[in-house]
Amino acid sequence: EIVMTQSPATLSVSPGERATLSCRASQSVNSNLAWYQQKPGQAPRLLIYGASTRATGIPARFSGSGSGTEFTLTISSLQSEDFGVYYCQLYTNWPLFGPGTKVDIK
Amino acid sequence: QITLKESGPTLVKPTQTLTLTCTFSGFSLSTSGVGVGWIRQPPGKALEWLALIYWDDDKSYSPSLKSRFTITKDTSKNQVVLTMTNMDSVDTATYYCARKRITVVRGAKVYYFDYWGQGTLVTVSS
Numbered sequence: 001e002i003v004m005t006q007s008p009a010t011l012s013v014s015p016g017e018r019a020t021l022s023c024r025a026s027q028s029v030n031s032n033l034a035w036y037q038q039k040p041g042q043a044p045r046l047l048i049y050g051a052s053t054r055a056t057g058i059p060a061r062f063s064g065s066g067s068g069t070e071f072t073l074t075i076s077s078l079q080s081e082d083f084g085v086y087y088c089q090l091y092t093n094w095p096l097f098g099p100g101t102k103v104d105i106k
Numbered sequence: 107q108i109t110l111k112e113s114g115p116t117l118v119k120p121t122q123t124l125t126l127t128c129t130f131s132g133f134s135l136s137t138s139g140v141g142v143g144w145i146r147q148p149p150g151k152a153l154e155w156l157a158l159i160y161w162d163d164d165k166s167y168s169p170s171l172k173s174r175f176t177i178t179k180d181t182s183k184n185q186v187v188l189t190m191t192n193m194d195s196v197d198t199a200t201y202y203c204a205r206k207r208i209t210v211v212r213g214a215k216v217y218y219f220d221y222w223g224q225g226t227l228v229t230v231s232s
Contacts, residue, residue, distance in 0.1 A: 030214055031211060031212065031214060031216060032214070032215075032216050032217060033216075034216075034218035034219070036153075036219075038153075042224075043202055043204075043222040043223060043224055043225050044153065044202075044219075044222055045222070046218060046219065046220050046221075049207075049209065049211070049216055049218040049220075050209065050211030050212070050214075050216040050218075051211075051216075053209075053211055055220065087152065087153055089153075089218065089219070091216070091217040091218070093166075094155065094158070094166055094168065094169075095143070095145075095155040095158075095206075095217070095219070096155065097145075097152055097153040097154065097155065098152070099152045100152050100153075
């Protein structure tokens with residue numbers, strides 16, 4: 001059974017700063033990883049798929065990297081609208097979501 | 107424009123069966139590669155995938171909850187229905203439906219949910 005972890009659990013960032021979020025899988029998923037952003041009271045929004053491909057309409061400040069078991073989501077210059085919870089999701093035989101990283105205002 | 111919307115009861119009693127309907131527009135569930143899934147989120151907790159149904163009527167379920175679920179589709183109505191039996195208080199959550207896509211990235215298939223419904227909160231309580 002694959003286990004996913006995300007770190008840190010909470011990331012406090014000032015607007016304009018860089019944010020780096022990590023997602024790890026206990027076994028290789030190649031590039032089958034997606035990232036989602038969720039704001040309070042809203043549905044998740046797809047940011048990245050295939051580990052590094054931005055979804056339609058996602059700003060260039062969001063970038064994804066990694067393959068195998070370790071993945072990173074980077075927000076190059078955090079904007080006020082970027083605060084929320086970020087989930088990674090892998091796919092092997094079925095989808096599996098990570099526990100999430102909350103990005104809040106420092 | 108692609109939209110999905112969940113509907114169903116907001117309150118169910120323990121041991122009852124929950125039936126949720128996802129009504130979508132802007133795409134067809136008869137298109138090769140397309141699927142619709144259900145994901146839930148207990149208050150303050152993470153997302154949990156529940157079930158998927160594909161254009162060819164193939165289905166998959168979360169292994170830990172499989173025995174309680176049935177997912178079906180009505181392509182003519184653009185609807186996907188999830189049925190959960192023997193509801194318990196731990197099933198209290200916001201339930202989302204989402205479109206699942208398959209795309210080839212650098213020569214490999216990748217799978218993700220690109221459009222989501224707004225979610226519907228289901229409370230299980232007597």
